[in-house]
Amino acid sequence: MTHLSSDFIEKYTKLLAAEAPAFFETFNEEAVSAFRVNPLKESQQIFPDKIPNMDWSYYGKVSGKSPEHVTGLVYSQEPAAQLVGQVAKPQKGMKVLDLAAAPGGKSTHLLSYLENTGILVSNEISSKRSKILVENIERFGARNVLVTNETANRLAQVFPAYFDMIVLDAPCSGEGMFRKDPSAMDYWDSDYPTKCATLQREILESAMHMLAAGGYLVYSTCTWSPEENEEIVSWLLENYDVELVSIEKINGMVEGLTYPQTARMYPHRFKGEGQFVAKFRFNGDPISKRVKSGRSNLTKEQSQLWQAFAKENLKVNFTGLLQVFGDQLYLLSDGLPDLSKVRIARNGLHLGVFKKKRFEPSYALGLTLTSKEVLRRIDISEKDFVDYATGNTLSVSKELPKGWYQVAIKGNGLGFAKVVSGTLKNNFPKGLRFH
Ligand SMILES: C[S@@+](CC[C@H](N)C(=O)[O-])C[C@H]1O[C@@H](n2cnc3c(N)ncnc32)[C@H](O)[C@@H]1O
Structure with a gap:
């Protein structure tokens, strides 16, 4: 059983009342694994255990050494977190910002909806985490993404009133991740949510500076604390010309406290972890500033x-x-x-x-x-895939003309490599090789 602090138990016993025992019981269970299929990939597959009412979502785990993972056909993401991208659901052609993006769960989901149209700026403040974000975005294979490693405030100076949609999956107290990552509990004390809320408001001030008139703000956390959720919603409604957009309640989502348009996810209501999400439309006049291209x-x-x-x-x-x-x-x-x-x-x-x-x-x-x-492509077998991903060359027909070929496995691209005299040279990135 995940060991919960007495302050946490007291807080959620009050908040959840009759539902509290069922909620606490879920901390005796394993975290739920799931993944999304990437609709941008040419060759699709049917998987079992589809998550109802969701685009591209399945329960289960996919090995990091499978062709499906290596070619970016699947992205692992727990089910409740997948609801954020689905609530955001940007329209094709939109300019979208994912302001706190690493490791890339929401960004790759947003890219699935954009279908290589519009722009996604995927931002991560931590330089180390931005490298993982780049790797995940690259594997997903989208063509319309810029990955930045900035503070929200510095981004706001470059993108005033620019975005049609901003997703802030905010740094938070992470209560909804306690089962998946028990170390998150080490940071938690009863004051932590209030501290996180101060940072969330600061990031949102910059976010509002970047939203175009008529644009959407999607705010989410993986925590249940009202300080970081509904109290942030109140603060936004008081300080900006925004209105809540009602979220359709699917898969056990419940209404947020005092704001029925927002949504909460609890593990005793749905096979997944914890999440809060709110969607706003910005009605006000944006800050007008010419953007130099x-x-x-x-x-x-x-x-x-x-x-x-x-x-x-x-x-x-x-x-x-x-x-x-x-x-x-x-x-x-x-x-x-x-x-x-x-x-x-x-x-x-x-x-x-x-x-x-x-x-x-x-x-x-x-x-x-x-x-x-592509003009030239070589489809390799699953056995050759393991050899190639380990760093070996492959034998190919001696008839093949010398030059670059796209390498593919199960119908999806895996980089380019050179053919010279019946050998496919190894060009699989050294940092990604299997050991
Ligand atoms: C909940 S995680 C994001 C998860 C990501 N959206 C996904 O779906 O994969 C929050 C992110 O906020 C970043 N962060 C921390 N402090 C921040 C700050 N002051 N401004 C912006 N982002 C921050 C963290 O590095 C972390 O990557």
């Missing part, structure tokens, strides 16, 4: 090398802004402001690297392209 910075030679690679290997015309950072080439979505003052963790879609007089495609590019978008 960025420009392409490729040299003529770099531009020619990229075009030569694209002509020889690709059947897709990318729209967006090509930018070089050092010798790395990235594709940024159209309509982004000048990002020179922003700490970037991933500058859009990584296309590849310029070496002496040649261009080499990135692993990320090979993860995102479908079979219809």
Whole structure:
């Protein structure tokens, strides 16, 4: 049994009244595992144990060494957390900000709805966590994401009144994660929720600065404390021209305290962990400020090398802004402001690297392209997949012309690799190799 502090027990005995025993009983049970299927991937699969009323959601665990995980077909995320993305449900073409994004559960969910349209700025304040976020976003294979490593306040200076939707999955006291991560209990004392609420208000002030008129704010926490949930809702309603958008109650969701439009998730009501979510529409006048856009910075030679690679290997015309950072080439979505003052963790879609007089495609590019978008592809077997992911070369037909090929497993891309005289050279990233 998860050992709960007496202050916690006292607080939730009062708050939940007759439901409290059933709630406490769930702390004797294991945390629930689940995953989402990535609709952006070309080759889909049927899995058992679908979670009702949810887009793309299944109960169960997927191995980190399976082709499904490595190609980004699945993303592991517990069921209650999946409800946040589903409540947000951005429309195609929207400019969306995920303000506290690592490791990427909500961001990848938002990308599933955007279907490579619009823009997602996925931000994480911690540099270490932003690297994990980049890895997860890259594997998902979306093309319209910028990953930043910033404070909310600094982002607000670059993106005034810019976003159609902002998701703040706030840093919180994490009560809803006690079963999944018992170490979260070490930080908890009865004052912790109030301390978290101060930080949440501070981040929300910056968030409101970035919301366009008519835009949506989705606020969520994985905690049940009213201080970090309904009291934050009250503060937003008092201080900003926002109104609550009613959330449809599915899968055991219950109304928030005093705000029936908001939703709470409890483990005794639904097979999942804890969550709170509120959705607002911003009616007020946004701060008006002209957003200066960025420009392409490729040299003529770099531009020619990229075009030569694209002509020889690709059947897709990318729209967006090509930018070089050092010798790395990235594709940024159209309509982004000048990002020179922003700490970037991933500058859009990584296309590849310029070496002496040649261009080499990135692993990320090979993860995102479908079979219809490449001129040459090699589908490897599941046995070869393990060999390849361990760092070995593979034998292929001697007839295959020399050059770059997209590698694929079970119909989904796994980077690019070179074929030379009947050998597929290993180009699986060293940091991701199986040991
Ligand atoms: C609940 S987690 C986010 C989980 C993520 N949305 C997901 O679904 O995978 C909250 C995040 O807020 C970040 N954070 C902590 N302090 C912050 C601050 N002052 N401003 C913005 N983000 C902060 C943490 O590093 C953490 O990654």
